[in-house]
Amino acid sequence: MTSGFPDDYFMRPTVARLQDHLDGGTDNYGPDRDFARDLVAAAPWLPASVRVNRAHGPRVLSFFTREYSIDQVIDLGCGLPHDDNRDVPDDVRRMVYVDSDPGVEAHARMILAERHGTASLRADLEDMPALLAAGPVARLDRGRPIGVLLHDVLPWLGDETVPTVLAALRSWLPAGSVLSVTHATTDMASEAMTALTRLYEGAGIVFRPRSGQQIRDLLTSWAPLETGELRTTAAWRHPTHVHSRFDHSHAYAIIASPGGRTL
Numbered sequence: 001m002t003s004g005f006p007d008d009y010f011m012r013p014t015v016a017r018l019q020d021h022l023d024g025g026t027d028n029y030g031p032d033r034d035f036a037r038d039l040v041a042a043a044p045w046l047p048a049s050v051r052v053n054r055a056h057g058p059r060v061l062s063f064f065t066r067e068y069s070i071d072q073v074i075d076l077g078c079g080l081p082h083d084d085n086r087d088v089p090d091d092v093r094r095m096v097y098v099d100s101d102p103g104v105e106a107h108a109r110m111i112l113a114e115r116h117g118t119a120s121l122r123a124d125l126e127d128m129p130a131l132l133a134a135g136p137v138a139r140l141d142r143g144r145p146i147g148v149l150l151h152d153v154l155p156w157l158g159d160e161t162v163p164t165v166l167a168a169l170r171s172w173l174p175a176g177s178v179l180s181v182t183h184a185t186t187d188m189a190s191e192a193m194t195a196l197t198r199l200y201e202g203a204g205i206v207f208r209p210r211s212g213q214q215i216r217d218l219l220t221s222w223a224p225l226e227t228g229e230l231r232t233t234a235a236w237r238h239p240t241h242v243h244s245r246f247d248h249s250h251a252y253a254i255i256a257s258p259g260g261r262t263l
C-alpha cells in the first residue's frame with residue numbers, strides 16, 4: 001500500500017469508520033453513516049455487538065499483565081481510538097498499534113502515541129513478513145513474551161489469508177506469548193450474518209463470520225489457555241453469564257499460546 005490516503009478514501013465506507021460510528025464515535029463520514037443504516041436494518045444488534053467487542057480489549061490487557069506478566073503488546077487491526085481502548089494499564093510498557101487504514105494510523109499517531117512506550121504502524125496483515133519486520137514491531141523484545149490482540153480482525157480477511165497470518169505469528173512469537181482473538185460467528189443469528197456479508201460484499205468489503213468449528217480449526221496449532229466450550233465475547237471470564245438472546249456478542253473470544261497442543 002502506498003503512503004497517504006487513496007483518492008476515494010472519504011467517498012466509500014471503511015470498516016474502521018463504520019465501527020466508530022456504530023460505537024457512537026465521531027470519526028466517520030456520510031458514506032459510513034448511510035451504509036451503517038443498512039447494516040443495522042439487517043442486524044439491529046450490531047451496535048451492541050460492537051460495544052461488547054470493544055470493551056473486551058481492556059479486559060484482555062489486564063489479563064495479559066495480571067496473569068501472564070506480559071508488558072509488551074501488539075494490537076493488530078486496532079481500529080480508531082475510543083474511550084475504552086485508550087485505557088492501557090500502566091504495566092503495559094510497550095504497545096504497538098497496527099492497522100492498514102491510513103485514517104486509523106493518523107489518529108493513533110496523534111492520540112495514542114502521546115503515551116510513553118506507544119507506537120503506531122500502518123501495515124497490512126496480507127503481508128506479514130513486512131509487518132513483522134517494520135520498526136515498531138521489530139523493536140519489541142523477543143527475549144520475553146509478547147501479547148497479541150487480534151480482535152474482530154480475522155473476519156475481514158479472506159480464507160486464504162487467515163492461516164498465513166496465524167502461522168506467521170506463531171513462528172515469530174517468543175515462548176510464553178499469548179494471542180487473544182475475537183471473531184464474529186455464524187453460530188448465532190446466521191440469517192442476519194448472511195445479510196451482513198452480502199451488504200459488505202456490495203460495498204467491496206470482505207466480511208467472513210465463521211462457525212465455532214471453523215474458528216477452532218484455524219487455531220488447531222495453538223494451545224488454548226482455557227479449557228471447555230468456546231465462550232462468546234460477552235461471556236468470556238464471566239462465570240455466571242448464561243448465553244441468552246440478550247448476549248449481543250455474536251462473536252467468540254479465545255486466548256491461546258503458540259504451543260503445539262490441539263484445540
Ligand SMILES: C[S@@+](CC[C@H](N)C(=O)[O-])C[C@H]1O[C@@H](n2cnc3c(N)ncnc32)[C@H](O)[C@@H]1O
Pocket residue numbers: 015016019053054057076077078079080098099100101104123124125126150151152153156157
Ligand atoms: C472491526 S475493526 C476492529 C478494531 C479493534 N480491533 C476492536 O476490536 O475494536 C477491524 C479493523 O481491522 C482493520 N483491518 C482490516 N483488514 C486489515 C488488514 N488486512 N491489515 C490490517 N488491518 C486490517 C480495519 O481497518 C479495522 O480498523
